Amino acid sequence: MSVWSPVEIDFSKISFEEDIASLKKKESFIKRYYYGFIAGIIVVLMSSFLWLAINQFPFFILFIILSFFLFVWLHASILSLKKGLIKLKVAEKNKWVYSPARSTYLFSLFSQRFKRFFYEETSTLRSRRYTPFFEHVFWGAFDKQTNSYDFMAGDFNYYVERSSGKDRSIVRYTDHFFIVRMRTDIKGEFRLYSKNIASRITNFFFKQNIVTESIDFNNSFSFSYQNNDSETKVDIMSVLSPVVIEDLVSFYKVKAGTARSMGGARILFEQECIVFTAPGSLLPNKKGLRLSSLDVSEEDTAVMQDRLDLFFELASKLSTSLTNSEY
Amino acid sequence: METVYLVFSVLAAFLLYLLFTYNSFVRLRNQVFNSFSGIDVQLKKRNDVLPNLVTIVQSYAKHEQSLFQSIAKTRSEVYSCLEKKDISTLSSQDMALSKHVTSLFAVAEGYPELQASQQFLSLQKQLVHLENQIAASRRIYNSNVTLFNSQLQIFPNNVLNKLFGFQEQNLYVLEDQS
Numbered sequence: 001m002s003v004w005s006p007v008e009i010d011f012s013k014i015s016f017e018e019d020i021a022s023l024k025k026k027e028s029f030i031k032r033y034y035y036g037f038i039a040g041i042i043v044v045l046m047s048s049f050l051w052l053a054i055n056q057f058p059f060f061i062l063f064i065i066l067s068f069f070l071f072v073w074l075h076a077s078i079l080s081l082k083k084g085l086i087k088l089k090v091a092e093k094n095k096w097v098y099s100p101a102r103s104t105y106l107f108s109l110f111s112q113r114f115k116r117f118f119y120e121e122t123s124t125l126r127s128r129r130y131t132p133f134f135e136h137v138f139w140g141a142f143d144k145q146t147n148s149y150d151f152m153a154g155d156f157n158y159y160v161e162r163s164s165g166k167d168r169s170i171v172r173y174t175d176h177f178f179i180v181r182m183r184t185d186i187k188g189e190f191r192l193y194s195k196n197i198a199s200r201i202t203n204f205f206f207k208q209n210i211v212t213e214s215i216d217f218n219n220s221f222s223f224s225y226q227n228n229d230s231e232t233k234v235d236i237m238s239v240l241s242p243v244v245i246e247d248l249v250s251f252y253k254v255k256a257g258t259a260r261s262m263g264g265a266r267i268l269f270e271q272e273c274i275v276f277t278a279p280g281s282l283l284p285n286k287k288g289l290r291l292s293s294l295d296v297s298e299e300d301t302a303v304m305q306d307r308l309d310l311f312f313e314l315a316s317k318l319s320t321s322l323t324n325s326e327y
Numbered sequence: 328m329e330t331v332y333l334v335f336s337v338l339a340a341f342l343l344y345l346l347f348t349y350n351s352f353v354r355l356r357n358q359v360f361n362s363f364s365g366i367d368v369q370l371k372k373r374n375d376v377l378p379n380l381v382t383i384v385q386s387y388a389k390h391e392q393s394l395f396q397s398i399a400k401t402r403s404e405v406y407s408c409l410e411k412k413d414i415s416t417l418s419s420q421d422m423a424l425s426k427h428v429t430s431l432f433a434v435a436e437g438y439p440e441l442q443a444s445q446q447f448l449s450l451q452k453q454l455v456h457l458e459n460q461i462a463a464s465r466r467i468y469n470s471n472v473t474l475f476n477s478q479l480q481i482f483p484n485n486v487l488n489k490l491f492g493f494q495e496q497n498l499y500v501l502e503d504q505s
Contacts, residue, residue: 211358211361213358213361213362213364213365213464213467213468213471214362214467214470214471215355215358215470215471215474216467216470218358241460241463242365242369242460242461242463242464242466242467243459243460243463245463245467246463246466246467320456
């Protein structure tokens with residue numbers, strides 16, 4: 001299988017065919033028994049009123065709750081299945097490789113390669129009981145302005161422990177990532193991440209603050225880099241040309257704060273690739289409980305394609321600017 | 328006694344507010360100057376690349392002397408405006424120079440040998456890249472100026488600014504000379 005990845009992946013550990021077969025099996029299962037499920041929910045709901053009629057209030061409540069849970073389960077199954085089917089169709093159309101399954105293996109590889117990016121920055125409150133995982137991962141290539149770029153993209157899920165007093169709860173966060181293979185003139189690496197109070201304090205103490213000419217950019221992003229010397233700063237400033245600054249600000253405006261996230265919108269520049277992460281799933285849930293919701297339309301795939309196109313556009317513009325930095 | 332504390336607290340809060348407002352105006356104004364220097368850098372880069380492009384086109388299209396002279400004149404005007412930081416004249420000269428560059432490319436289209444020259448193609452690519460950078464620098468500058476001017480105009484900053492005396496900055500608007 002000839003796909004690009006920034007880390008060495010043992011593809012035998014990812015069961016592409018089985019995962020896609022299981023997705024299709026789930027689709028046919030829900031399609032076949034859909035009316036049965038709906039009838040079941042209605043029967044449970046109706047019988048709850050029977051319990052009420054014979055003055056069995058606890059059973060009435062129990063059956064109401066049961067019908068509610070059945071409804072939520074069916075709804076969630078259809079939504080998650082639809083997401084997988086849309087992505088599968090987009091992947092087939094573009095001849096990309098797609099893995100819908102949850103993979104802790106991929107997370108472990110990527111958290112080692114991009115340790116600070118996928119591991120440390122979201123680890124402060126991360127639950128030790130649940131392992132983060134990658135899901136709905138694509139590998140492929142796209143063409144922009146006579147150039148072809150290898151990429152991979154997907155969802156990155158992690159759990160955070162929230163506690164208030166004696167109550168503890170686990171919250172699942174989903175970010176999406178996009179990694180594009182791009183040879184740049186950057187020595188070492190540097191990261192841009194959404195500005196927050198913690199980053200302001202870090203920058204104050206570690207003096208890792210680079211002021212660009214754009215107020216919007218300075219208010220949106222904080223910097224992080226390994227060597228705090230003037231040479232590194234000059235390198236970063238040479239990458240952040242006016243066009244790149246504008247593109248990154250637009251990326252931030254589109255992506256930041258669209259969903260809950262620990263990391264927010266972040267970008268890692270390296271010599272070999274650029275990594276983007278942003279809050280929320282690559283393809284957010286669509287509404288719909290009807291059986292017809294499972295049919296993937298052109299409109300559905302266009303939504304997915306648009307979301308990827310934003311990254312393709314940004315990556316290609318960055319590539320033009322980064323490779324022309326000698327001008 | 329409590330009244331004295333209260334008066335002092337209000338006074339201290341007001342002084343702190345004055346301090347923060349003044350500092351934020353200074354920061355914003357410096358950002359505006361910084362973003363203007365971004366335009367300055369890109370325009371100077373374009374001015375450095377242009378003579379090479381003119382020379383190579385001149386070797387093929389000898390009869391376009393008036394265009395080459397206009398480019399040289401506008402180029403020196405741009406330099407002079409940059410020295411004086413005269414934004415309103417600079418924007419019109421910048422626009423004129425961009426138009427001349429477009430005319431230069433149009434002239435070059437009439438010479439297939441020139442179009443095939445690697446040196447010409449490389450310079451053309453550089454110039455297109457620089458034009459994009461200049462356009463982005465302009466937008467960044469204008470965005471900063473808008474933010475700075477808005478901060479000066481909103482209440483109560485407009486009242487405080489009577490005390491501080493910060494001047495509103497001009498937007499970099501491309502003006503057509505013709």
